[in-house]
Amino acid sequence: MSAVYLILDNAAQSSVVSSCTNSQYLNCKTLFVISNSISTRVVFLFVDPQQYSITSGYLLANLTGYGHSSSKCSPNFVLPGGLMECDITINKKVQSGQLLSGTFSFSSNVCTAATESGCASPIKQVYPGTFTAYGSSVTYHSNLPLPSCRLRLLAQNSTENANGAQDKLTASVYISNYPISGATVSFSSNSPQASISQEFVNTDSNGNSVSYVSSTSTGTVTLSASFGNCTTTSQILFGPAYELLTLISNPSNTGTLSPNSGNYAYGSTQPISASPATGYLFGGWTGTGSGSYTGSNAFANVIMTSDIVETAHFSGITYSGTNSVCTNNCIWLASPLLLKQIVVNSPSNVVINTYLSPQFWAWGLAFDKYGDPWFISGMLTSTLREYSETGNLILNLTIPDVIPYAITIDNSGNIWIGASVGWPLQFHIGIIRLSPSGTILDSYGLPYLNPVVGLTSTSAGTVWGITGPLSSNTGYLYEFSAATGNILNYWGIPVNPISNSDYQVGITSDSNGNIWYTTGASNTIVEVSGTGKALGTYAAGNGPIALAIDFSGNVWVADYYGDTVTELSSSGTILGVYPAGQQPFCVVTDTYGDVWVCDSSRILTELSSTGKTINTFNVVPSSGAGIWEH
Numbered sequence: 001m002s003a004v005y006l007i008l009d010n011a012a013q014s015s016v017v018s019s020c021t022n023s024q025y026l027n028c029k030t031l032f033v034i035s036n037s038i039s040t041r042v043v044f045l046f047v048d049p050q051q052y053s054i055t056s057g058y059l060l061a062n063l064t065g066y067g068h069s070s071s072k073c074s075p076n077f078v079l080p081g082g083l084m085e086c087d088i089t090i091n092k093k094v095q096s097g098q099l100l101s102g103t104f105s106f107s108s109n110v111c112t113a114a115t116e117s118g119c120a121s122p123i124k125q126v127y128p129g130t131f132t133a134y135g136s137s138v139t140y141h142s143n144l145p146l147p148s149c150r151l152r153l154l155a156q157n158s159t160e161n162a163n164g165a166q167d168k169l170t171a172s173v174y175i176s177n178y179p180i181s182g183a184t185v186s187f188s189s190n191s192p193q194a195s196i197s198q199e200f201v202n203t204d205s206n207g208n209s210v211s212y213v214s215s216t217s218t219g220t221v222t223l224s225a226s227f228g229n230c231t232t233t234s235q236i237l238f239g240p241a242y243e244l245l246t247l248i249s250n251p252s253n254t255g256t257l258s259p260n261s262g263n264y265a266y267g268s269t270q271p272i273s274a275s276p277a278t279g280y281l282f283g284g285w286t287g288t289g290s291g292s293y294t295g296s297n298a299f300a301n302v303i304m305t306s307d308i309v310e311t312a313h314f315s316g317i318t319y320s321g322t323n324s325v326c327t328n329n330c331i332w333l334a335s336p337l338l339l340k341q342i343v344v345n346s347p348s349n350v351v352i353n354t355y356l357s358p359q360f361w362a363w364g365l366a367f368d369k370y371g372d373p374w375f376i377s378g379m380l381t382s383t384l385r386e387y388s389e390t391g392n393l394i395l396n397l398t399i400p401d402v403i404p405y406a407i408t409i410d411n412s413g414n415i416w417i418g419a420s421v422g423w424p425l426q427f428h429i430g431i432i433r434l435s436p437s438g439t440i441l442d443s444y445g446l447p448y449l450n451p452v453v454g455l456t457s458t459s460a461g462t463v464w465g466i467t468g469p470l471s472s473n474t475g476y477l478y479e480f481s482a483a484t485g486n487i488l489n490y491w492g493i494p495v496n497p498i499s500n501s502d503y504q505v506g507i508t509s510d511s512n513g514n515i516w517y518t519t520g521a522s523n524t525i526v527e528v529s530g531t532g533k534a535l536g537t538y539a540a541g542n543g544p545i546a547l548a549i550d551f552s553g554n555v556w557v558a559d560y561y562g563d564t565v566t567e568l569s570s571s572g573t574i575l576g577v578y579p580a581g582q583q584p585f586c587v588v589t590d591t592y593g594d595v596w597v598c599d600s601s602r603i604l605t606e607l608s609s610t611g612k613t614i615n616t617f618n619v620v621p622s623s624g625a626g627i628w629e630h
Contacts, residue, residue, distance in 0.1 A: 055116055057072070057076075058071075058072055059071045060104065061103070102130065108125060109122030150173075151227050153169065158236060158237065160237070163267075170208055171185045171201075173208075179207025184227070187201065187211040216241075217238065245263075255277050256275045269302070270303075273298060291304060292310060382399050382400065382403060383396060414435060446490075452466065455507070456507050461483060464478065476493065477490065491532055494519060494522060515528050519544070524539055524544070525544055525557055541562045544559055545584075550595070550609065552609075555570070558597055565611075566578075584598065595611075
């Protein structure tokens, strides 16, 4: 007895059969023939190629040289992808290598029911075809089994986070080590928490079918794949889900970040914070990944629903005016009698500390690398004072006959003061440079008598100064070497004071090393490169008097006569004009991205980064003498 195994499916294969045509476009494949010396048993194995159940299978075969044979097939009912066997017998031996060919007609009833009892009125379909096969010398026992069905199930990962992410499942179908295409594989799991994305999937030309499994619950899940009477299982361990949180400082080592980079539980809320190093300001977070945070708040939350990268941006502090930001995110203001510290814990949490100070006329301030504020006072006392961040007086240095106008601190910690001698302005000193301990290193005059009324330092190791005009509308822009104090360059510039005062000119630098300054009554601000090249002149309100640059590179200008603050982009485009008290004359941004403006009516206004008023504070008692100077 010998056997012929024929497989029908719905995918084209290499033609080892002469032909097989029908309405379902099925193809036949002959696998092998087994012979012995008595007779031949021909076994046809049919794979249901469609998404429907079949029942009542019947085979009629005409083998060339051997006549007609017929057989009822079993089992009587199979689900999609199931196997049906049809046997016929030939009372003659087929020799090894001998051609065995013929035609066949397989018929069955097709229905959509999942059980045999549901196929009461099925639709009959017929699958005609031809085949060829060759005898084999392999022997067998008379109880020849069905061709072996083999099903393999592999998961892409044997362990997976229980975070709802999909893990790929691949089931491979073989019969007698031959891949079967078009067979329907059913996927399932033993856990209702494990979701299978595709329950029924047809195999491709390589015998593979693909589904996906995911879970938000921990534990071991047994997965099953079924094809006909063939079933196999595999297991995936869904463990506690973790996602990677990475914190980056940009530039590196310019701030302290919390928490440490690492894995955190999926779905958990993780607070992040950024604290700038001495000499830097926090500019905002840029986050990537689902649940990340992008914005200007130094304190924020991220939700760990994916791997997250948070980059904290910092920029070097530049100073102008009588107020600025200290290392602990606080703003300092000075009046003739009082020194005030506004501590900003968040945009809505502001604490005002008031420190009694000896009478002096505050003229400007800057911060050293320890975060200590240095004030200069002019007109009446001509002093330089260093305070701690808790308001304690550290250094009180008198500079006889000197009227200081501007102050900045360079990268080495040296203090620069723009000053003149005597009152009224009869003789001009120019620049005084002091060590961090207050020792005068050098002092020298400048080529022109105009007093330096604004100073700013840059990360490139230079210090820039600007003068107000004396009798004409011409001032000067100076570039100094921070290392030696020498003048590197100077340029004549138009400066038109907004009043009879010579001192109302603002200057600062941006993260690119470009210099920005105001022109007063000309109602413009000017941008120049680090080499003094003019980059642009931009309209900026009515009487621009002071300016500051936020972490986004936008420029905020206090408009003295406009009672407003104007916001410009880094390219000079006006982004908005916002109310800001009465005759505002100083402006600064904090590490939360908010903008603070002081005005001549002793009101401090806090604006959001979009120009909306958040708070107003009367920070100097009405009995206080004078207004803030800058």
